Amino acid sequence: MSLAKITSYRGRAVPVSGDDIDTDRIIPARFMKCVTFDGLGKYLFNDVRFDAKGAKTAHPLNDPRYAGATILVSGRNFGCGSSREHAPQAIWHAGFRAVIAEGYAEIFFGNSTQLGIPCVSVSREDRKAIEAAIQDDPTIEVAIDLAAKTVRFGSRTVPFEMRESARSALMSGRWDPLADLMAGQAQVDAVASALPYMVAR
Amino acid sequence: MAKTLYEKVWDAHAVATLPNGQTQLLIGTHLIHEVTSPQAFGMLRQLGLKVHRPDRTFATVDHIVPTNETKEPYSDPLAQEMIEALRKNCKDFGITFFDTFTGKQGVVHIVGPEQGITQPGMTIACGDSHTATHGAFGAIAFGIGTSQVRDILATQTMAMGKLKIRRIVVNGTLGKGVYPKDVILHIIRKLGVNGGTGYVYEYAGKVFDDMSMEGRMTVCNMSIEGGARCGYVNPDETTFAYLKGRPYSPKGAEWDKAVTRWKSFASDADAKYDDVVEFDAADIAPTVTWGINPGQGVSIDEKIPSPSDVPEDQRAGVVEALEFMKFKAGTPVKGIPINVAFIGSCTNGRLGDLREAAKFVKGRHVAPKVRAIVVPGSQIVALQAMKEGLDKIFTEAGFEWRGAGCSMCLAMNPDKLVGDEICASSSNRNFKGRQGSPTGRTLLMSPVMVAAAAVEGRVTDSRAM
Numbered sequence A: 001m002s003l004a005k006i007t008s009y010r011g012r013a014v015p016v017s018g019d020d021i022d023t024d025r026i027i028p029a030r031f032m033k034c035v036t037f038d039g040l041g042k043y044l045f046n047d048v049r050f051d052a053k054g055a056k057t058a059h060p061l062n063d064p065r066y067a068g069a070t071i072l073v074s075g076r077n078f079g080c081g082s083s084r085e086h087a088p089q090a091i092w093h094a095g096f097r098a099v100i101a102e103g104y105a106e107i108f109f110g111n112s113t114q115l116g117i118p119c120v121s122v123s124r125e126d127r128k129a130i131e132a133a134i135q136d137d138p139t140i141e142v143a144i145d146l147a148a149k150t151v152r153f154g155s156r157t158v159p160f161e162m163r164e165s166a167r168s169a170l171m172s173g174r175w176d177p178l179a180d181l182m183a184g185q186a187q188v189d190a191v192a193s194a195l196p197y198m199v200a201r
Numbered sequence B: 001m002a003k004t005l006y007e008k009v010w011d012a013h014a015v016a017t018l019p020n021g022q023t024q025l026l027i028g029t030h031l032i033h034e035v036t037s038p039q040a041f042g043m044l045r046q047l048g049l050k051v052h053r054p055d056r057t058f059a060t061v062d063h064i065v066p067t068n069e070t071k072e073p074y075s076d077p078l079a080q081e082m083i084e085a086l087r088k089n090c091k092d093f094g095i096t097f098f099d100t101f102t103g104k105q106g107v108v109h110i111v112g113p114e115q116g117i118t119q120p121g122m123t124i125a126c127g128d129s130h131t132a133t134h135g136a137f138g139a140i141a142f143g144i145g146t147s148q149v150r151d152i153l154a155t156q157t158m159a160m161g162k163l164k165i166r167r168i169v170v171n172g173t174l175g176k177g178v179y180p181k182d183v184i185l186h187i188i189r190k191l192g193v194n195g196g197t198g199y200v201y202e203y204a205g206k207v208f209d210d211m212s213m214e215g216r217m218t219v220c221n222m223s224i225e226g227g228a229r230c231g232y233v234n235p236d237e238t239t240f241a242y243l244k245g246r247p248y249s250p251k252g253a254e255w256d257k258a259v260t261r262w263k264s265f266a267s268d269a270d271a272k273y274d275d276v277v278e279f280d281a282a283d284i285a286p287t288v289t290w291g292i293n294p295g296q297g298v299s300i301d302e303k304i305p306s307p308s309d310v311p312e313d314q315r316a317g318v319v320e321a322l323e324f325m326k327f328k329a330g331t332p333v334k335g336i337p338i339n340v341a342f343i344g345s346c347t348n349g350r351l352g353d354l355r356e357a358a359k360f361v362k363g364r365h366v367a368p369k370v371r372a373i374v375v376p377g378s379q380i381v382a383l384q385a386m387k388e389g390l391d392k393i394f395t396e397a398g399f400e401w402r403g404a405g406c407s408m409c410l411a412m413n414p415d416k417l418v419g420d421e422i423c424a425s426s427s428n429r430n431f432k433g434r435q436g437s438p439t440g441r442t443l444l445m446s447p448v449m450v451a452a453a454a455v456e457g458r459v460t461d462s463r464a465m
Helices: A086-093 A106-114 A124-136 A164-171 A178-183 A185-193 B005-013 B038-047 B077-093 B108-115 B129-137 B146-155 B180-191 B206-210 B213-226 B237-243 B253-265 B312-325 B351-361 B379-387 B390-396 B447-456
Strands: A008-011 A013-015 A071-073 A098-101 A119-121 A142-145 A150-153 A156-159 B014-017 B023-026 B029-032 B057-060 B096-098 B123-126 B140-143 B157-160 B164-171 B199-204 B230-233 B275-280 B287-289 B297-299 B340-343 B371-374 B422-425 B441-444
Touching: A013 A124, A071 A124, A086 A106, A098 A124, A098 A142, A106 A119, A106 A164, A106 B146, A124 A150, A124 A156, A178 B146, A178 B157, A185 B014, A185 B023, B005 B014, B005 B023, B005 B140, B005 B199, B005 B230, B005 B253, B029 B108, B029 B146, B038 B077, B038 B146, B057 B077, B057 B108, B077 B096, B108 B123, B108 B129, B108 B213, B108 B379, B123 B129, B129 B140, B129 B213, B129 B230, B129 B237, B140 B230, B146 B157, B164 B180, B164 B206, B180 B213, B180 B275, B180 B287, B180 B297, B199 B213, B213 B230, B213 B237, B213 B351, B237 B253, B340 B351, B340 B447, B351 B379, B351 B390, B351 B447, B379 B390, B422 B447
Parallel strands: A013 A071, A071 A098, A098 A119, B029 B057, B029 B123, B057 B096, B123 B140, B164 B199, B164 B275, B199 B230, B340 B371, B340 B422, B422 B441
Antiparallel strands: A008 A142, A142 A150, A150 A156, B014 B023, B023 B157, B287 B297, B287 B441
16 A cells, blocks of 8 residues: 655645534534445535525635635634544545644544645634635635645745644655554554453453 | 553553554454444455454444334435444454344443443544543543544554543532533533643542442543543442443453452552643532533523633634524523423433433423433433333423434434524534534533423523422
């Protein structure tokens, strides 16, 4: 299994403002009645994008100015709540390849990293500056540089933070750890055999 | 060197350091359900892999099961497809499945403990964020995504980084009518919904020493609502008494050995923590959420805050919540009218929860126009409750008595709010749309407070009744 080395990402961005945007909002539970992840993209943020009659709301994902955006920009604690991988899968299947936010819930961050979606954290001030810039001109390029740990938007460049293990995994093409986990199988069984509850009955 | 339980369990299950610096962690017990596992089995088949330890993998069905129909095929064909997929996956890969016809089916976080599968010193993972529930036993238990479900199925391990540890001490004794649910809602309210990000919570102090296993499960269950991926209570005699005699608990001479081993996992008295926070039980009252995240709660005697009552960086959140909930700042939470009452979920769907709520509703009746349902957390909980006559107490009081499942906690089955109904709910999340209607509104509270709200038709202080 050879994975892409994700060292940078460039694209247009869309602001999905607010703090504590939970995974129920990213993908409402009723759309999880499925046995594959295919097709989840069209339900991304469904219940805030459409009203009770199915008409489009003023949500930024409905704004034609942001059509073609591939980077989500949001606030603090993005992806909190349910552990559903359906959330980053919906983000991926809707065409997004990176997230810039002030911070992430633990499980969402891990799920996204394992799908090769870089989730970078910027300060509140910088997040607001990025939002203002893309609201002002949705066509500007937003560039995430994982090596330099920076986000460039227009003429400005700001630093980002990311857990080192995730950054290393993305940059080295080891963001899906299955191959590495399988390589250590003999050691796994040795550790298990030292735990009474894991000794096969 | 002195260690916490988290460090001891981690060290006992650490297999190797991965190239990215994370640890390959052995997962002793893997719990699966119908919503987050089918794609993982799909990937396994695609890669031609087997389940490495089917004997350490346990399945049940909970999220999609209807609670008012038992006959298959279910009226929802998607639900039927999901239960059948799980049946096939468990059969093909040799996994024990607590299916609907076994009498043991239920919400995964209720089934594990009641079967004695959940034990101290284990690592436990499940594709469900409320897996921290199992931490009540002194296990390190956490929610994972579907790709990690695949990793664990294939290797019995996953990649993980070590978390920091915060000890949360609650001193004193809880007042009458104050429940474990109030304790955790209070903690989340004070520490914030992301206060625990990057941390494990160790719950300690007299309140937890005195608390039942069911109460400890309620508290650990909602760790994730405070941002902490896992939370635990050190194992003690209460833990061992709960586990004794359960189907999967060690038997005979093995029992004594296991108890000795379990005790050794408890945090050492001089263990070091990254952070310590203390609360006083006297400050905790019945707590009710008014907003759109579990940290937006107040005690029953308080008012809904206005944006100016909170720190600057929380104001936008309060504005958004007030708008969604259609509440006015400054309104007392006591008296908010409700349309629906829900007692159940992995947070509060256990026998003790039903007993307390039944004690309250006995001789009373649900207010006109309030739709009230009780959903036992498992078939075993349901059966025991019926033996005790709790179902009759509830139905005579005007509640519907349902079958076991997750039900209206996340409304993946037919139990849903309609329009902007307000639900007094014993579940764990009040997110926008969580209970099945995009505009539905959820007020989280203890099961007894839900019962009181159902009877009065409005949010009420159960202690005053």
